[in-house]
Amino acid sequence: MSAPALSFNGATMEFPGVKALTDVSFHVHAGSIHALVGENGAGKSTLLKILSGAYRPTAGGLALGDRAQGFRDTSAALAAGVAVIYQELHLVPEMSVAENIFLGHLPRRAGLVDRRELAAAARRQLELVGESIDPATKVRKLPLAQRQMVEIAKALTRGARILAFDEPTSSLSDREVRRLFTIIRDLKARGCAILYVSHRLEEIFALCDRITILRDGRHVETAALGNLTRDEVVRRMVGRELSHIHQYAPRPAVGAGLAIKNLTGPGLAAPVSFAAHAGEIFGFFGLVGAGRTELLRLIYGATEKTGGQVLLQGARVDIAKPRDAIAAGIVLCPEDRKKEGIVAVRSVLENINLSARRRTARAGVFINESWEQANARQRIEQLRVRTPSARQLIRHLSGGNQQKVILGRWLSETVKVILLDEPTRGIDVGAKSEIYGIMQDLARAGVCVIVVSSELPEVLGTADRIAVMRQGRIAAVLDRADATEEKLLRLALPVESTPAA
């Protein structure tokens, strides 16, 4: 057999404090469709970014044919015939289809763009992917499925022989998926090597020849798909031992906490209802994009809901904006700490008092300086925030300590329900464990703790009950005793009719 078209050889990617990828090796052959699967955070995106030249691996690397390659940047990868087609497409919406296809190397005559040649060449490229779009159409006017075809045509124009698709079907209809599969099979027949990243196992079994499974940044297995069943794939994606960092201890539920009835709004596919008790840790598991963040934002009033009720300890509360939620005792630690949580250019003290100062100000206007200082000191001590002083700018703190500051912001208020969206994302193990400890303490004190997480061990290790969300709705609610990694993942994976071959 000839040399594989693409090989990863011990690819390793280390970020400060996190090893995203450890010694991953496998081959992808020309004329073959190769699936890449793994949980959220298993390392798929990192691997794609190494392939596209966006990241340079800290050790190991990749080879095209028998030549080792180290892409300096994304244009080097493109020049070598590698194209990665991301979920968010990289097209310029205000430019025409033809201009997008030839972006960066428009055909020229006498220094000017040769419009006629551009249109003709674009039409030829579009025919290759079976599209008959007018090349003069603005990309903004195309439906998503056609934009994807434009992106593929663009990749082929640059002579791509290795194409990687990142969740290409996440927003396509069944019919569009079938079209896409025809194109991908055609690419395979023409000898391209295809790397296909998806959560949808049905699609993978219908389309792909081989599969590589990643878990926690490590290579688990590469095999021909005929040798594996769906269950075997799922089992290999999970199957870790729960560690002791979760500090779980059973607690009694102490009455009604947060109840949601028929909540509707952007990001939810169906009305959502659930009830979590005071003193309970209620987990939400799901894949990225399952609607969990959207659900929390709707409860909190950060996004306007279109219907439904929020009940707090049995009484209905009207929440139109975050301030209403805070006043009722419902608080949110957002998913994206940098973008939505911290005010980076201000001090730890100011970040802690950001909300409570409205309550403690003298005459509602003048800052109560001594209270704020005492409060900041108390929260820093209580949550063991590691900072040289309360006056330190929060951006100089580590992610874990920033998260503790945000928790401290809410502990300065009277909290009945705390909504935690990916509370330990990008945080090292030590700080993670401390945050789990804080969650347990809060629940023991009678707070209703709602935690959204994409990490199976995290929800399994911390929550009393776990709701699994899938495609904008709650698929099931499991008790701690019934929940296993396999069950949760199976419930979280999208259900679809298997696309016909």
Added chain:
Amino acid sequence: MSNPTARRAVADFLDRAGMLLVLAALFVVCSVGVENFLSWRNLQGLSLAVSTTGMVACTMLFCLAAGDFDLSIGSVVACAGVLAAVVMTRTGSITLGILGGLGLGALAGYVNGFVVARLRINALITTLATMQIVRGLGFIISDGKAVGIGQENFFLLGNSGFAGIPTPVWITAACFTVFGLVLNRTVFGRDTLAVGGNTEAAHLAGIDVARIKVVIFTVQGLMAAFAGIVLASRMTSGQPNASLGFELEVISACVLGGVSLTGGVGSMGFVIAGVLIMGIVQNAMNLLNVATFYQYVARGLILLAAVLFDRWKRRRQVG
């Protein structure tokens, strides 16, 4: 410096005192090197010259700290002066004239705030539009000519003094004090910095972002109108051509005073330093008979230097 702790301490000191040191050095150099600079008469003139910039810089600080800016203030200064003059001439009432000018400023500011905060239009575009609208209104009201004022008592506002210091300078000092207190000691001031530092985080922490922005723009308009009325009093007339390019002068002074254009960072002390640095440079160039054309170049260079210095400082902090 060999000792890293000492170097760190010096760097921290420079960070905190940077522009104040520049101001002190500039003052000393001008005192020694520029004839007549230290004379009482010149210092009076200097302080009077920066008083208008100073007043409006107070509210511009809030605007910038919240992550926006306002280009319409130069037009508001002129139009409010003209309107006050016209109303006084027609009605013979000083009070009505002043109220008319202030009302115009508040309205212009409220419109800015409403469009920026509630309709979510970019502040650059919004205030660029109101800048031209309000400038045009000033010309329309005055028919393009200076409007003389007959009420002599009104001139006291701009031309009287107390303890040897002109009234407008007292007013400016009062503004520095009051707005400095608001920024540092009130929930509103701290919320302003939080909104500029991270709008989404401020919103999720229960801060009413839109309300804060509307208030800031409205007060900004009010303040610019007030400065325009004081200016009209000093000039004993309303001039539709007054304070062209004034907005850039005020923003320059703020940036020179270390206010971040991306929001979230700013302090009154440094803004005062920025205002004074711009004023002293201008004054010294006048005393040295530097031609106006060169003064523009010099002012631009100073601003550029200040911004580059700021960038350098920030990169060093991150690294």
